[in-house]
Amino acid sequence: MTTEREKMTAGKPFEQFDHELIKRRILVREMLQKINNTPNNEERNTMIKGLFAETGDEFFVETDLQFDYGFNIHIGNNFFGNYRLTLMDSCPITFGKNCYIGPNCGLYTNIHPLNAKERINDVELGAPITIGDNAWFGGDVTILPGVTLGDNVVVGAGAVVTKSFGDNVVIAGNPAKVLKTIDNGQDDN
Numbered sequence: 001m002t003t004e005r006e007k008m009t010a011g012k013p014f015e016q017f018d019h020e021l022i023k024r025r026i027l028v029r030e031m032l033q034k035i036n037n038t039p040n041n042e043e044r045n046t047m048i049k050g051l052f053a054e055t056g057d058e059f060f061v062e063t064d065l066q067f068d069y070g071f072n073i074h075i076g077n078n079f080f081g082n083y084r085l086t087l088m089d090s091c092p093i094t095f096g097k098n099c100y101i102g103p104n105c106g107l108y109t110n111i112h113p114l115n116a117k118e119r120i121n122d123v124e125l126g127a128p129i130t131i132g133d134n135a136w137f138g139g140d141v142t143i144l145p146g147v148t149l150g151d152n153v154v155v156g157a158g159a160v161v162t163k164s165f166g167d168n169v170v171i172a173g174n175p176a177k178v179l180k181t182i183d184n185g186q187d188d189n
Contacts, residue, residue, distance in 0.1 A: 008090050008126065009072055016124045024069050036063045056097060061085060072109075075099075076133065091126035096133035096151065107131075107143040132167065152184045 004018035014021075031051060038044040041060065049055045051070035056077025064084040067073060072089040076097035083103040087093050091109035109126040113119045127146030135149060138157030143149075148164040155161060156172025156179070165171055168182045 008124075009092065011091050011125055011127050013123050013125045014090075016122055021069075024071070028068065028070055032066065036065060053092075055079065062103075081105075082139075090124065091128040091145070093129045093131075095131045096135070098133055099131060099135045101135075101137045102139040102141065102157065104139050105137050105141045105143075109145050111145050152182055154182065 004014045004021055008014040008021070028051065031047060035044055035047045038047065044063070045060055048061055048065065049059060051067075052073040052075060053071050055075040056079060058078040059075060060079070061081035062083040062085070065081070065087075066085070067087040067089055069089050072092045073087055074092060074094040076095055076099065078098045079095060079101075080099070081101045082105070084105075085101060086106040086108075088106070088108040088110045093107050093109060107129050109129055111125050111127060113123050113125075129143055129145065130148040131143075132149055132151035132153060134152045135155070136153075137155045138159070140158045141155045142160045144160070144162050146164075147161050149155070149161070150165060150167035150169075152168045153165060154170045155176065156170065158174070159172045159176040160174040161171065162175040165176075165178065168184050170179045170182060171177060172179050
């Protein structure tokens with residue numbers, strides 16, 4: 001038998017008011033109150049690591065972090081998340097290594113149906129978000145469900161990313177588009 005959590009994580013329609021999911025959201029809310037009110041960086045980040053599916057050793061997130069479940073969040077080594085990071089993780093959110101996320105950024109995997117009857121009946125689903133290695137997001141970036149960004153991507157402040165982009169690009173705008181490519185060749189030094 002497939003659980004609502006398994007359906008949710010797989011991006012299938014799920015019942016958001018399932019007892020197991022509600023219980024996890026309550027636990028996360030309680031923990032986030034503690035986490036976001038803990039001034040000691042090491043203590044705060046240790047608590048966060050305990051709720052995420054995985055993180056690298058070098059991991060730092062500022063206060064006012066928000067997320068739904070945590071068990072769908074996968075973060076590579078050398079990660080920095082600035083103030084007010086929101087990770088709506090009904091589906092997996094995966095960051096590669098060396099990612100730097102500016103303040104007020106939101107990554108949203110949740111999708112509500114366009115059809116009003118389905119929406120009123122609390123049908124929900126999602127699509128995963130994958131961020132490659134060496135990403136840098138300016139402040140106020142929004143990443144929508146199903147987006148994949150390649151390696152070495154820079155996302156300009158205020159961008160709304162509605163589709164996927166490959167490696168070595170600077171993207172910005174609403175909706176985000178490629179502004180330029182980046183030469184990430186090796187230095188001769």
